[in-house]
Amino acid sequence: MISNNTNNQFINSLLKKFLNGQKKDSINQLENYIKNNPRDTKALYNLGVMYQETNNADKAIEKYLKVIKKDKDNWQSLTNLGLQYFKKRMYKKSNKHH
8 A cells, every 4th residue: 555645656756647647647647546545535636737738628517427426525525516617507507516
């Protein structure tokens, strides 16, 4: 089992790669990580952000919903979910989460 600190370092390294333009590779690595660590809400949230930043609203929404299912008070996922629904012109859902 990998320690929580090691997980955070790994996720942070993927975020840096993503910001430096290695978007597809970072997303693929984080998807694989989540397959082995499905309860890691920080990883799910960050994958949602990566999808959001690459204009993949449907996948971003999917990840934010998973985070909220595990942590209903995760305000960052709630806010981003509302924004994604707004972008898709799903205003009633957007108001519910924003």
